[in-house]
Amino acid sequence: MMISARAYGDNGKMKEYHYTGPVEHKFSPYAFNGGTVLAVAGEDFALVASDTRLSEGYSIHSRDSPKCYKLTDTTVIGCSGFHGDCLTLTKIIEARLKMYKHSNNKSMTSGAIAAMLSTILYGKRFFPYYVYNIIGGLDEEGRGAVYSFDPVGSYQRDTYKAGGSASAMLQPLLDNQIGFKNMENVEQLPLTLEKAVQLVKDVFISAAERDVYTGDALKICIITKEGIREEIVPLRKD
Amino acid sequence: MALSNVLEPAVSGFNFENSTRNTVLENGSEEGKIKAPKPMKTGTTIAGVVYKDGVVLGADTRATSEEVVADKMCAKIHYIAPNIYCCGAGTAADTEKTTDMLSSNLTIFSMNSGRNPRVVMAVNILQDMLFRYRGMIGAHLILGGVDCTGSHLYTVGPYGSMDKVPYLAMGSGKLPAMGILEDRFKGNMDLEEAKALVSDAIHAGIMSDLGSGNNTDLCVITKEGVDYIRPHRESLYNYKRQAKYKYKPGTTPVLTKTVNQLELVHETVQMMETAGSS
Numbered sequence: 001m002m003i004s005a006r007a008y009g010d011n012g013k014m015k016e017y018h019y020t021g022p023v024e025h026k027f028s029p030y031a032f033n034g035g036t037v038l039a040v041a042g043e044d045f046a047l048v049a050s051d052t053r054l055s056e057g058y059s060i061h062s063r064d065s066p067k068c069y070k071l072t073d074t075t076v077i078g079c080s081g082f083h084g085d086c087l088t089l090t091k092i093i094e095a096r097l098k099m100y101k102h103s104n105n106k107s108m109t110s111g112a113i114a115a116m117l118s119t120i121l122y123g124k125r126f127f128p129y130y131v132y133n134i135i136g137g138l139d140e141e142g143r144g145a146v147y148s149f150d151p152v153g154s155y156q157r158d159t160y161k162a163g164g165s166a167s168a169m170l171q172p173l174l175d176n177q178i179g180f181k182n183m184e185n186v187e188q189l190p191l192t193l194e195k196a197v198q199l200v201k202d203v204f205i206s207a208a209e210r211d212v213y214t215g216d217a218l219k220i221c222i223i224t225k226e227g228i229r230e231e232i233v234p235l236r237k238d
Numbered sequence: 239m240a241l242s243n244v245l246e247p248a249v250s251g252f253n254f255e256n257s258t259r260n261t262v263l264e265n266g267s268e269e270g271k272i273k274a275p276k277p278m279k280t281g282t283t284i285a286g287v288v289y290k291d292g293v294v295l296g297a298d299t300r301a302t303s304e305e306v307v308a309d310k311m312c313a314k315i316h317y318i319a320p321n322i323y324c325c326g327a328g329t330a331a332d333t334e335k336t337t338d339m340l341s342s343n344l345t346i347f348s349m350n351s352g353r354n355p356r357v358v359m360a361v362n363i364l365q366d367m368l369f370r371y372r373g374m375i376g377a378h379l380i381l382g383g384v385d386c387t388g389s390h391l392y393t394v395g396p397y398g399s400m401d402k403v404p405y406l407a408m409g410s411g412k413l414p415a416m417g418i419l420e421d422r423f424k425g426n427m428d429l430e431e432a433k434a435l436v437s438d439a440i441h442a443g444i445m446s447d448l449g450s451g452n453n454t455d456l457c458v459i460t461k462e463g464v465d466y467i468r469p470h471r472e473s474l475y476n477y478k479r480q481a482k483y484k485y486k487p488g489t490t491p492v493l494t495k496t497v498n499q500l501e502l503v504h505e506t507v508q509m510m511e512t513a514g515s516s
Contacts (some may be wrong), residue, residue, distance in 0.1 A: 055448055058281070058410050058447050058448045058449050059446070059447070059448070060446065060448065165305060177483075182490070182491070183485070183489045183490070183491075184488075184489065184490075184491045185486070185488050185489060186489060198480045198481055199481070201480060202479040202480055202481060202483075205477045205479060206479070208475075209307065209310070210306055210307045211305060211306060211307070212281075212302060212305050212306075212307060212448040212449065212451075213305055213448065234477075235475075235477070236451075236473075236475040236477075237445060237475065238300075238444045238445055238450070238451035238452065238473060238475065
């Protein structure tokens with residue numbers, strides 16, 4: 001246990017030992033379980049990728065806990081942060097999807113799910129779900145859509161977004177390779193599905209090198225009009 | 239010389255002049271809270287084992303700065319004397335500097351006395367220093383060496399505690415590593431068995447602990463000499479990236495360009511005597 005600076009007086013000499021009073025240990029209702037999610041929208045496809053490591057502190061709880069959850073045939077949500085809240089939130093979203101289907105006789109569209117999630121999250125504005133959400137899917141016209149959220153429900157539609165523990169490492173690379181930011185004299189080709197998948201794999205390999213909470217395996221959900229296809233790629237396990 | 243009046247003689251111990259200022263900064267007004275910079279820790283797994291002919295020390299090679307890997311190939315087994323090596327866990331700067339100071343002290347001693355230093359001497363110097371600094375130096379060390387009295391393995395804690403043991407693990411990954419050591423350690427192992435045991439203990443730490451990773455270094459110390467194997471076991475995970483991310487010259491946009499012409503004011507040529515010339 002480290003001696004705090006309170007033990008030292010103004011002249012730099014250590015104070016005589018005295019009891020500093022009862023110390024309050026706060027109970028925190030949240031825990032950080034790590035994990036990174038990423039979503040990319042293309043012309044006629046969307047990708048949602050996440051690593052599969054579940055950790056707490058310096059330990060690993062599970063090497064096979066993916067963070068992408070399939071909501072409908074055209075929408076996948078990626079949730080990272082506090083795993084307890086991720087599980088509860090996805091249960092609530094799935095229940096609401098069923099309710100919508102029964103009363104409106106159709107599945108919810110990606111945009112509608114995003115709007116609904118925003119109100120669900122803001123409903124707990126004063127005891128938030130500690131979850132970073134990213135929704136990836138196809139909109140009504142069949143084009144790729146990505147919606148990124150903060151823990152209390154602020155959201156916007158993006159072309160690509162990274163969230164979770166290694167998001168600060170992934171986002172700049174995506175800005176450069178997909179958004180062509182900070183570059184000139186470069187041919188700005190539209191993003192194909194193969195290039196997007198290869199970019200996502202490379203970007204997660206780099207994230208696993210430098211972020212301790214990211215690793216074990218990468219699960220990519222590829223959403224096209226044919227349906228949802230999954231690919232699993234191994235990552236560093238150490 | 240004038241300079242010696244300007245520089246104050248170094249005061250021993252830590253300087254706590256800034257501690258009250260730091261608490262004020264950290265607990266400051268709501269907008270003005272400033273967090274102190276965190277020193278880099280090694281978040282490590284280190285282990286050591288005494289075997290028939292000497293000592294085997296092992297360490298992983300990952301240094302973390304909170305959740306980011308700062309160094310993937312850092313050297314945690316430090317040289318102390320030709321017959322003594324030390325593994326360090328805890329704050330990276332503290333382990334480096336402490337072992338450097340210890341090594342210098344022992345070299346001076348060897349030159350003065352004409353003898354190889356003994357491991358107990360190294361342990362005593364470390365204990366003195368760490369106890370004097372009251373745990374402020376965050377160095378958790380495993381010292382191993384072979385001297386005229388035999389092979390020894392010691393651990394020294396940051397508050398100055400010491401323990402002499404036949405097998406040991408330290409660092410954030412010590413629990414998984416100790417599990418392997420407790421299961422398979424026996425007295426008087428031979429070299430290959432001892433190397434395999436330490437290597438597997440470090441490997442357990444690397445796989446189960448997020449603060450340890452990458453490669454394993456080993457150091458085998460015997461009466462005859464030292465075998466520093468770096469790396470002993472390389473990380474199996476070197477996934478190749480599928481694309482090349484190289485940028486052609488001219489990709490970075492140039493926003494403004496200013497050219498400062500340096501004016502040639504005065505030119506002199508001076509002949510000098512150098513060691514290489516006649």
